Amino acid sequence: MSLFEQNFSVFLQGFGHTLLASIFALVGSLILGTIFAIMQVTNSRTARSIGNIYVQVFRNIPLLIITLFFYLAVAKVIKMTGFTAGTIALTLYTSAFIAESVRAGILSIEAGQMEGARANGLTFGQAMRVIILPQAFKVAIPSLGNQFINLVKNSSILAFVGGLDLMYQGNIVAANSFDTFTTYIIIGLFYLVITLPLSYYIQHLEHKLKKNA
Amino acid sequence: MSMIEFKDVQKYYGDFHALHDVNLKIDAGETVVLIGPSGSGKSTLIRTINGLEEIEEGQLLVDGFDLHDPKTDINKIRKNVGMVFQHFNLYNNKTVLENIMLAPRLVLHRDEAENKRIAMELLEQVGLADKANSMPAALSGGQKQRVAIARSLAMKPKALLFDEPTSALDPEMIGDVLDVMRDIARDSDMTLLVVTHEMSFAKAVADRVIFMADGRILEDSSTEAFFENPTEPRAKKFLSQVEHH
Amino acid sequence: MSGFFSAFTEANLGYLMGGLGITVGVSIISVVLSLIFGSIIGIVFFEKIPYFSSFVGTINNIVRNLPLLLIIFFTYFALPQLGLHLPIFWATVVAMTVFQSAMLAEIVRGGLEAVDVGQFEGARANGLTNMQTMWHIVLPQAYKKMIPPIISQLISLVKDTSLASGIVLAELTYRGQIIYAQNTNFIVPVLVVMTLVYFLLNYGLSLIAKWFDHKLA
Numbered sequence: 001m002s003l004f005e006q007n008f009s010v011f012l013q014g015f016g017h018t019l020l021a022s023i024f025a026l027v028g029s030l031i032l033g034t035i036f037a038i039m040q041v042t043n044s045r046t047a048r049s050i051g052n053i054y055v056q057v058f059r060n061i062p063l064l065i066i067t068l069f070f071y072l073a074v075a076k077v078i079k080m081t082g083f084t085a086g087t088i089a090l091t092l093y094t095s096a097f098i099a100e101s102v103r104a105g106i107l108s109i110e111a112g113q114m115e116g117a118r119a120n121g122l123t124f125g126q127a128m129r130v131i132i133l134p135q136a137f138k139v140a141i142p143s144l145g146n147q148f149i150n151l152v153k154n155s156s157i158l159a160f161v162g163g164l165d166l167m168y169q170g171n172i173v174a175a176n177s178f179d180t181f182t183t184y185i186i187i188g189l190f191y192l193v194i195t196l197p198l199s200y201y202i203q204h205l206e207h208k209l210k211k212n213a
Numbered sequence: 214m215s216m217i218e219f220k221d222v223q224k225y226y227g228d229f230h231a232l233h234d235v236n237l238k239i240d241a242g243e244t245v246v247l248i249g250p251s252g253s254g255k256s257t258l259i260r261t262i263n264g265l266e267e268i269e270e271g272q273l274l275v276d277g278f279d280l281h282d283p284k285t286d287i288n289k290i291r292k293n294v295g296m297v298f299q300h301f302n303l304y305n306n307k308t309v310l311e312n313i314m315l316a317p318r319l320v321l322h323r324d325e326a327e328n329k330r331i332a333m334e335l336l337e338q339v340g341l342a343d344k345a346n347s348m349p350a351a352l353s354g355g356q357k358q359r360v361a362i363a364r365s366l367a368m369k370p371k372a373l374l375f376d377e378p379t380s381a382l383d384p385e386m387i388g389d390v391l392d393v394m395r396d397i398a399r400d401s402d403m404t405l406l407v408v409t410h411e412m413s414f415a416k417a418v419a420d421r422v423i424f425m426a427d428g429r430i431l432e433d434s435s436t437e438a439f440f441e442n443p444t445e446p447r448a449k450k451f452l453s454q455v456e457h458h
Numbered sequence: 459m460s461g462f463f464s465a466f467t468e469a470n471l472g473y474l475m476g477g478l479g480i481t482v483g484v485s486i487i488s489v490v491l492s493l494i495f496g497s498i499i500g501i502v503f504f505e506k507i508p509y510f511s512s513f514v515g516t517i518n519n520i521v522r523n524l525p526l527l528l529i530i531f532f533t534y535f536a537l538p539q540l541g542l543h544l545p546i547f548w549a550t551v552v553a554m555t556v557f558q559s560a561m562l563a564e565i566v567r568g569g570l571e572a573v574d575v576g577q578f579e580g581a582r583a584n585g586l587t588n589m590q591t592m593w594h595i596v597l598p599q600a601y602k603k604m605i606p607p608i609i610s611q612l613i614s615l616v617k618d619t620s621l622a623s624g625i626v627l628a629e630l631t632y633r634g635q636i637i638y639a640q641n642t643n644f645i646v647p648v649l650v651v652m653t654l655v656y657f658l659l660n661y662g663l664s665l666i667a668k669w670f671d672h673k674l675a
Contacts (some may be wrong), residue, residue: 060613060660061653062620064631069653072638072645149523156525160624167527174535181536188524188532195523263583292585302580306598315594320585361580368585 003182007173014169015190021087021155021165022194026148028091033098038128040103051099058096063157066093071161082161090158094151101147105140106132142209145202149195156191166190215274216241216372216404217262222271224257224428231257232268233428241371244398244405246415246436249425250451255408258425259374262406263287263294276371292320295365299377301357303349309336309360310345313367321368328367335363339393355386359393366397372404373397379411387411394418412455416440424448465644466651470637474648477633478655480547484622484629485615487551492558493608499559500566501592521560527621529553534625550622557618558611565607569600602674609667613660620656630655 004011039051058066070085080088109132117127137144159167170187174180217239224232232254239245247255260266262275264287273280275290304312313332317323323331336342339359349357358378365373375394379387391414398405398418409415415422415436422439424432424447432445443449502514521529533556534549544552573596581591623632634652638644 056661056664057657060617060664061656062617062631064620064623065649065653065656068635069649073649153523153525156527159527167525167531170528171531179539181532181539184528184532184536188528191524191528192520196519199519199523265579265583288585288587291583294583296583298576298580298583300576302574302576302583304577304580304595305574306595306602316581316584316586319590319594320587364584374583 003173003177003179004186007177007183010169010173011166011186011190014164014166014187017083017158017164017168018152018155018166018190019194021083021090021158021163022148022152024087025090025094025151025155028087029093029095029098029147029151030144032091032095034102034133036095036099037102037106040099041106042124055096055099058093059100063089063093063154064160067157067161082163083158083165086155086158086161086163086165090151090155093154094147097147097150098144101140101143102136104143105136105138108139109135142202142206145198145205149198149202152194152198153191214241215239216243216276217406218272218274219258220272220274222261222268222273224254224261224266224268231428232261235271235428235430237423237430237433239404239406241404242402243420244418245407245421245423246419247406247408247423247425248410248412248415248451248455253425254428255425256376257428259296259376259406259408262372262374263291263296265296288320292368293371294374295368295370295372296374296376297358297361297365297378299381301349301354301361301381303357303361303364305349308346308348309341309352312349312360313364316364317367332363332367335366336360338366338396339363340389353386354382355389358382358386358390362390362393362397370403372406375405375407375409377408377410379409410455412440412452424451426451462647465637465641465647473637474630474633474651474655477628477630478659480627481616481619481629482659484547484550484554484619484627485612488554488558489608489612489615491551491555492562492611495555495559496562497566497597499563500570503563503567504570518560518563521556522564524557526553526557526618527624529557530621530625546622546625546627549625550619550627553622554615554618558615561611561614562608565604565611566600569604570596572603573599605670605674606667609663609670613663613667616660616663617656 036051036054039047040055042048067086067089070080070089071082074080075085113131113135114127117131118124122130155165156167157163158165159171162168166187170183174183177183215238217237219235219237222232222235223230235258247259249255257266261268261273261280264280268281271281276293278285278290280287280290303309304315307315310329310332313335314328317328317331318325333342333345336345339362341356341359341363344352344356344360349360352360362378378394379390382390391411394405394407395414395418397403407415407419419436422432422434422436423430424439424443424445426447432439432443432448434444439448440452443452499514499518502511503518505511530550530553533544533553534546537544537549577595577599578591581595582588586594619627619629620631622629623635626632630652634648638648
């Protein structure tokens, strides 16, 4: 336990950065993901193509490559820290998965909802915002929750670019103390504090949805 | 000799008393039809006979084995007791022929050539020899049910249970299935227990009719007696309702 | 533009492609192993064995909710403290397999639960044992439905292999880093080419998954 006590402030700092990066990336990727999901279901062929390409590209390349791209290439033009580069990469990467979740949610809403709203005089945008999206998000909540868990876990990518997060601090403590085993267990527990309750809550939600269906 | 015997059997789903003091004896070779309104416990009763539902109290003897005894190997009973379901339950991943040949191969270790010969004979018998290599998804409901009957017969069971075999079928399919069942009742010495709403079939084929309601057996009489002069008022009411259809 | 291509001497390209080979190798070995372990765990969930299933379920949830990078580091840096020294390649395979088995177990459970209960009853009434029912009737139907999600997991695996560059496994991403470490002008060209390679590999896999999805629908 002394390892934990001695390095408590370091762990806490790491936990704070992990939480901060996760929340920034969550908000950013929810906005971006929703925009790209809507692009994929519009009538405009151009919008659909752009949405599709964006999602396919970011889903199919490693997060590490995106992170290195911002940290090594973009940061040369626009100054940014490892934390910022990693959080941007995390946002873009996650937004592709969120776009898929939201799109699936939108597609699960029966076509009559959109037709009814349009026949009722609402524009596409209004119908989307007031009628379709609220229902789609409800359907997508378990899948969005899983994306958030992935996001928290993936935030460990910051360790590759000096992002000051849990994983990064853990590596430093492990290297200094030589007690790698205990250090990584502690780091793991910190991650579980965020992800495990969330994961059980999602299972509970899915169970409830299944029962109501 | 009795093939199936219920002695003071009780079955509960939570607080719901699904089978209430059931006493029933069916002799080997008998054809018995079980009728009653929905929710009366007929399906539950028939499903206890091959252990798809467990009983909580009493004794249930099938082919000499006590189903309530934990030492009884349920697979031994199932080998000798076939079942035909309302929704067919054909193996979706196997062809018609494979559906029929699988259990004899795995359970009885029947010789492959013999297995195939018997399977084709049975398909012939139910009028579907030309569908041997089709997948279940390509068959109509009536055809599926006839394959399911052939699948049960391939095990050469001592008893065959039918759980509302025509209830999920379109009206024009029902006749073909009932014809197959009628032939089995006439030509074989198997014990048959049929849950059905087809009264004309019951009249023509059954030796005995059992009427159930609310988890109890209310009437157990010969077919003639039951249809001509049911003693139980609820059976009378039920008959007048179904016969007006 | 000539600067862009100067990063790709024959030697460098060969070196990168060798890394791709390691990436694909780790991915294939890990997916096969995790399919086996994931299936066993998934069946344990599905059978709801008293105490045992929920115990395994808890462990599985813990593994699923940890960052893979932590599991990789733990396997390579912390296990030696317990006297278990694995070479880099096998440390990666073990970490990937542990993590992916936990993911696949959930998929297998879901696949089994999606099989109609009538299939079980039909097989049991027909005289098949539990094992025979599972092996001949239920699993083949469940796996068919699971092909697309399993391919998705394979895509994750291919991408996640890049994390093993953190323990200096000489896979594709690590080798890219080695190349641009020699000359910082190579950073963008190398990242672009690596992006392209990963994308083509994974997009190809996702097309296969899509094809199965259509075929099964």
